[in-house]
Amino acid sequence: MKCLIIAAGKGSRLWPKGESKPLVPILGVPLIERVIRSAMRAEIDDFCVVTGYKGDGVRHFLDGLARRCGIGITHVINDAWDQDNGLSVLKARQHLNGGPFLLLMGDHLFDPAILHALARKSLGEGEVTLAVDSDTVNPLIDMDDVTRVKSENGKVRDIGKGLRAFNGFDTGMFLCTPGLLEALERSTAKHGDSSLTGGVRCLAAEGKVNVFDIRGRFWLDVDDPKNLERAEGELLGQMRDKPNDGPVSRYINRPVSLRISRRLTRLPVTPDQISLVSFLCSLIAAGLFALGGYPALLAGGILAQFASILDGCDGEVARLKYCExxxxxxxxxxxxxxxxxxxxxxxxxxxxxxxxxxxxxxxxFMAIIGSFMLSYTADKYDSLMRERIIAGGKAGLRMGRDVRVFLIFLGAATNLVLPVLALIAVVMNFETLRRIMVARDGQH
Amino acid sequence: MKCLIIAAGKGSRLWPKGESKPLVPILGVPLIERVIRSAMRAEIDDFCVVTGYKGDGVRHFLDGLARRCGIGITHVINDAWDQDNGLSVLKARQHLNGGPFLLLMGDHLFDPAILHALARKSLGEGEVTLAVDSDTVNPLIDMDDVTRVKSENGKVRDIGKGLRAFNGFDTGMFLCTPGLLEALERSTAKHGDSSLTGGVRCLAAEGKVNVFDIRGRFWLDVDDPKNLERAEGELLGQMRDKPNDGPVSRYINRPVSLRISRRLTRLPVTPDQISLVSFLCSLIAAGLFALGGYPALLAGGILAQFASILDGCDGEVARLKYCExxxxxxxxxxxxxxxxxxxxxxxxxxxxxxxxxxxxxxxxFMAIIGSFMLSYTADKYDSLMRERIIAGGKAGLRMGRDVRVFLIFLGAATNLVLPVLALIAVVMNFETLRRIMVARDGQH
Known part of the structure; x- marks a missing residue:
C-alpha cells in the first residue's frame, strides 16, 4: 500500500533545533527518517512524500535514504507550503492511483504496531479511518495544540483544535480512500477551508470517518523543542525493556548508559566503535589490576564498571539509530x-x-572458566526461558555479565579480591551446572 | 499415506544372529525399527505391519515403538508365514481402505529419500510403481539372491530371480494401487503362484508396473549374516560425512571412533553417558599433566587424545540409534x-x-581464552561458511577441538609443552581474529 507523508510546512516552532523541520535530528536521526523507518517496520515500502519549505535539502536526503533502505520514495513538491496542509494531499493525487492509501504527518512519531494494524482495516466506499487516541490524559500530548476528536459509536462526529466536547485526539495517522480528496475539494469550495481537518470534518458530517482507537500506544507530535525533548526521552525509555537484562543492568547500568547514549547518538560514532572503546577500557582496567596496590585496584574496578555501563551503549545507539x-x-x-x-x-x-x-x-582459573561457561550456555538457557515465559512461567533473575563485572568492581573497591574471585568461581560454575539441569529437564 | 510392511517370514538364514528376524539388531536397533524409522524420515507415520513367525514378540515390540515414536502401527497376522509372501499383502486388504499405499519389505534397509520421492509419484488406474536399482554392479547386492528386473521405456517387462536378461534389481519398495491385490489373486488362480513377484509379473504383462530408478542411493536386503555385516558397515560409513569435521577428526579420530561406536551400539549406554566418560578421561588427563614428570605427561597426552576420539562416539551412537x-x-x-x-x-x-x-x-591464560573463543565463535562462523558453500565457494579446513586436543597430545608426547601452549595461544586467538574479519566482511 502506498503511504503518503506530508512534510511541506515551515515548522518554525522547531527552528531553534534546525531550520528544516523534517531534517531536525531526534537522537541523531532526522525526524522524517524516523517516520519512514517506523512505517517500514509496519511493512510499508512505497512512499510518496510531499515537501515544500526548504524542500531541496529534504528531497536530497530522502533520495539517499531510499537508496540505503531499498524502498521507493516519490517526491511531490508543494510550493504553497505556507497555505493549508490539505493542499499537500491534493497535490499528491496523481501518485495515489485512485486506490486506498495511508496518510502520515511528517512530524508525528508513532509505534509501528499502530500503522501495521491500521493498514489492515477495511474501508467502505469513500470512507477514511483515523487513528484516534482516546487517552485524554496522555502526558505526551500538548493540550493547547492537539487536534481534538469527538466520536460516537466508532464514527468521528466532529474534529478541530477548539472543540469543547471531545473524547479523543487526532494522531495524524489515516487510512484513506480517494473520498478524502473529494472531501478536501468540497471543504475548500464550501467553507474556504483546505486544511486536512476541514476535509475530514466534511467527511465526518457524512458519517464516513471511522475511529481506530490506539489508546496506550506511543505517538507524539514533534512540533516544538519541548516535544522534541519528550520524544527523545520516550525513545530512550523504550530501550529499558530489554528482556535479557540482568538486575545490575536494569537498575544500575541502563539508567546511566541511556544518558551516555543520548549524547552519543549526536556524534558520528558507530556501535562497533563504542564496543571497541568499552573493550579497551576493560583492558586498561585489567592492566591496572595487574599493576598491584590498592589505588590501581580501585581505579581498575571503577574503570571496569564504567566499561560495563558503556557496553550497554553500543546496542542502545544501534537501536536508536536504526543501525543494528x-x-x-x-x-x-x-x-x-x-x-x-x-x-x-x-x-x-x-x-x-x-x-x-x-x-x-x-x-x-575457575572464575575465568565459569564466566565463560555462563556466556557459552546463555543462548540455550535464554531460549529455554523464553519458551517457559510463553508457557506462562517465570524466568527469574538472569545472571550475566552485568553481575559479574559488578562483583569485580565491588571486589576491587573493597580490596577483597580473593573472596570475590572465589565467589565468581563458585556462582558462575554452579549457575552453569544449574542451567545444564534446567536444560535436561526441559528437553522435549 | 498408509505404509504396508511385510515381516512374516521365518528368515532362517539370519538365525545365527537371532531367531526372530525383524528383531535382529543392526548396530543395536532391531531391523524392523530401522525400516520404520527410515519411513518416518520420509514423513510416513501410519503403518500396517504383517507379522507371522514368532509374531507375538514382534507385535509386542512394535506396540512399544508406536508409543515411543507417536506413530500408528496396525497389526495383521499371517499364520501362513511359511507360504508365498503375496499372502501377507492379501491379508492386509481390509486395512488398506481401497486407496494407494506404500509397500516395504520388513528386512530391506533404504535411504529415506527414496521413499520420500516414491510416495510422491502419481499412478494410473490399477498400476504399481517399483523402485528399481539400475546399478547392476552395486557391490551391496547379493547376486545369487536378488530379484532381477527387465524394464523398457520406464515399464517393467519381466521380473524374477532367475532372469537371464535384466537391467535392474527389485528393491522391495513399491507404490501400489489395489490393482496389486487383484493381480496377486489372478497369479494364484492362473499359475498357483501367490508370491509378490508373481503378482507383479502378472501386472507387468499388462504394462502396469512403472519403474522408479534409484541408482546410486542406498538400499540393502538384510537376509543373512554377511549382509548384516554389510549393513552395519554402510550405516557406520554414513557417519563419516559430517560437514563440520576438522582434519584430525576426519582422518584420525573418526576411523577409530566408528570402530568403538560399532561396539558401543550393542551396549545399553546412552550418548550422554559417553559424553560424561569422555569428559572424565579429559579430567584425569589434566590431573596427570598437573602431576609433573614426563611419564605422567605422556600418559595424560594419550588419554586426552583418547578422550577426543571417544568424544566423537556420543554423536555417532546417538545418530545410529535414533536418539539424537x-x-x-x-x-x-x-x-x-x-x-x-x-x-x-x-x-x-x-x-x-x-x-x-x-x-x-x-x-x-591466552591458550585457554583462545580455545574458548574459537568455540564461542564456531556457530557464527559455521553458518557463514555454510552460506558461502551454498553460494559456490569453499570453506577451507575447519580449526576446532580435534586440532586443539591433537596439538595437546603432540606437546605432551614430545615434552614440548610451552611451545605447544604458545602455538595454541597464537593459532586459536588469530583464528578468532580472522573469523571476526570474515564475519565483518560477510555481513549483509
Whole structure:
C-alpha cells in the first residue's frame, strides 16, 4: 500500500533545533527518517512524500535514504507550503492511483504496531479511518495544540483544535480512500477551508470517518523543542525493556548508559566503535589490576564498571539509530568474552604479586572458566526461558555479565579480591551446572 | 499415506544372529525399527505391519515403538508365514481402505529419500510403481539372491530371480494401487503362484508396473549374516560425512571412533553417558599433566587424545540409534569446553611445577581464552561458511577441538609443552581474529 507523508510546512516552532523541520535530528536521526523507518517496520515500502519549505535539502536526503533502505520514495513538491496542509494531499493525487492509501504527518512519531494494524482495516466506499487516541490524559500530548476528536459509536462526529466536547485526539495517522480528496475539494469550495481537518470534518458530517482507537500506544507530535525533548526521552525509555537484562543492568547500568547514549547518538560514532572503546577500557582496567596496590585496584574496578555501563551503549545507539546488525551484536559478545577473561586474569595477577599460591591460581582459573561457561550456555538457557515465559512461567533473575563485572568492581573497591574471585568461581560454575539441569529437564 | 510392511517370514538364514528376524539388531536397533524409522524420515507415520513367525514378540515390540515414536502401527497376522509372501499383502486388504499405499519389505534397509520421492509419484488406474536399482554392479547386492528386473521405456517387462536378461534389481519398495491385490489373486488362480513377484509379473504383462530408478542411493536386503555385516558397515560409513569435521577428526579420530561406536551400539549406554566418560578421561588427563614428570605427561597426552576420539562416539551412537537430542549435542559441547580448559590448565600447571614465570602463566591464560573463543565463535562462523558453500565457494579446513586436543597430545608426547601452549595461544586467538574479519566482511 502506498503511504503518503506530508512534510511541506515551515515548522518554525522547531527552528531553534534546525531550520528544516523534517531534517531536525531526534537522537541523531532526522525526524522524517524516523517516520519512514517506523512505517517500514509496519511493512510499508512505497512512499510518496510531499515537501515544500526548504524542500531541496529534504528531497536530497530522502533520495539517499531510499537508496540505503531499498524502498521507493516519490517526491511531490508543494510550493504553497505556507497555505493549508490539505493542499499537500491534493497535490499528491496523481501518485495515489485512485486506490486506498495511508496518510502520515511528517512530524508525528508513532509505534509501528499502530500503522501495521491500521493498514489492515477495511474501508467502505469513500470512507477514511483515523487513528484516534482516546487517552485524554496522555502526558505526551500538548493540550493547547492537539487536534481534538469527538466520536460516537466508532464514527468521528466532529474534529478541530477548539472543540469543547471531545473524547479523543487526532494522531495524524489515516487510512484513506480517494473520498478524502473529494472531501478536501468540497471543504475548500464550501467553507474556504483546505486544511486536512476541514476535509475530514466534511467527511465526518457524512458519517464516513471511522475511529481506530490506539489508546496506550506511543505517538507524539514533534512540533516544538519541548516535544522534541519528550520524544527523545520516550525513545530512550523504550530501550529499558530489554528482556535479557540482568538486575545490575536494569537498575544500575541502563539508567546511566541511556544518558551516555543520548549524547552519543549526536556524534558520528558507530556501535562497533563504542564496543571497541568499552573493550579497551576493560583492558586498561585489567592492566591496572595487574599493576598491584590498592589505588590501581580501585581505579581498575571503577574503570571496569564504567566499561560495563558503556557496553550497554553500543546496542542502545544501534537501536536508536536504526543501525543494528547481526555482526554488531556478535562482535560485542566476542569482545565481552575477551574483556571478562582479561579482567579476571588481571585480578588473579594482582593476587599473584603478593605471592603465588595454588589456591589463587586455581581460583582465578575457575572464575575465568565459569564466566565463560555462563556466556557459552546463555543462548540455550535464554531460549529455554523464553519458551517457559510463553508457557506462562517465570524466568527469574538472569545472571550475566552485568553481575559479574559488578562483583569485580565491588571486589576491587573493597580490596577483597580473593573472596570475590572465589565467589565468581563458585556462582558462575554452579549457575552453569544449574542451567545444564534446567536444560535436561526441559528437553522435549 | 498408509505404509504396508511385510515381516512374516521365518528368515532362517539370519538365525545365527537371532531367531526372530525383524528383531535382529543392526548396530543395536532391531531391523524392523530401522525400516520404520527410515519411513518416518520420509514423513510416513501410519503403518500396517504383517507379522507371522514368532509374531507375538514382534507385535509386542512394535506396540512399544508406536508409543515411543507417536506413530500408528496396525497389526495383521499371517499364520501362513511359511507360504508365498503375496499372502501377507492379501491379508492386509481390509486395512488398506481401497486407496494407494506404500509397500516395504520388513528386512530391506533404504535411504529415506527414496521413499520420500516414491510416495510422491502419481499412478494410473490399477498400476504399481517399483523402485528399481539400475546399478547392476552395486557391490551391496547379493547376486545369487536378488530379484532381477527387465524394464523398457520406464515399464517393467519381466521380473524374477532367475532372469537371464535384466537391467535392474527389485528393491522391495513399491507404490501400489489395489490393482496389486487383484493381480496377486489372478497369479494364484492362473499359475498357483501367490508370491509378490508373481503378482507383479502378472501386472507387468499388462504394462502396469512403472519403474522408479534409484541408482546410486542406498538400499540393502538384510537376509543373512554377511549382509548384516554389510549393513552395519554402510550405516557406520554414513557417519563419516559430517560437514563440520576438522582434519584430525576426519582422518584420525573418526576411523577409530566408528570402530568403538560399532561396539558401543550393542551396549545399553546412552550418548550422554559417553559424553560424561569422555569428559572424565579429559579430567584425569589434566590431573596427570598437573602431576609433573614426563611419564605422567605422556600418559595424560594419550588419554586426552583418547578422550577426543571417544568424544566423537556420543554423536555417532546417538545418530545410529535414533536418539539424537538437542540437549545431548549441547551437553556434549558444554562438557568439551570444560575439558579443553582443564587440559590446558593442566599443561600450564605442569610447567609451573618447574617454577612460576610470567611467560608460562600468560601463555596458559591466552591458550585457554583462545580455545574458548574459537568455540564461542564456531556457530557464527559455521553458518557463514555454510552460506558461502551454498553460494559456490569453499570453506577451507575447519580449526576446532580435534586440532586443539591433537596439538595437546603432540606437546605432551614430545615434552614440548610451552611451545605447544604458545602455538595454541597464537593459532586459536588469530583464528578468532580472522573469523571476526570474515564475519565483518560477510555481513549483509
Amino acid at each position: 546488525s547481526d555482526f554488531g551484536g556478535w562482535f560485542d559478545a566476542v569482545l565481552d568474552r575477551y574483556a571478562d577473561a582479561f579482567l579476571l586474569f588481571g585480578l588473579t595477577w594482582h593476587l599473584l604479586e603478593a605471592g603465588t599460591t595454588v589456591l589463587v591460581i586455581f581460583t582465578g | 537430542s538437542d540437549f545431548g549435542g549441547w551437553f556434549d559441547a558444554v562438557l568439551d569446553r570444560y575439558a579443553d580448559a582443564f587440559l590446558l590448565f593442566g599443561l600450564t600447571w605442569h610447567l609451573l611445577e618447574a617454577g612460576t614465570t610470567v611467560l608460562v602463566i600468560f601463555t596458559g
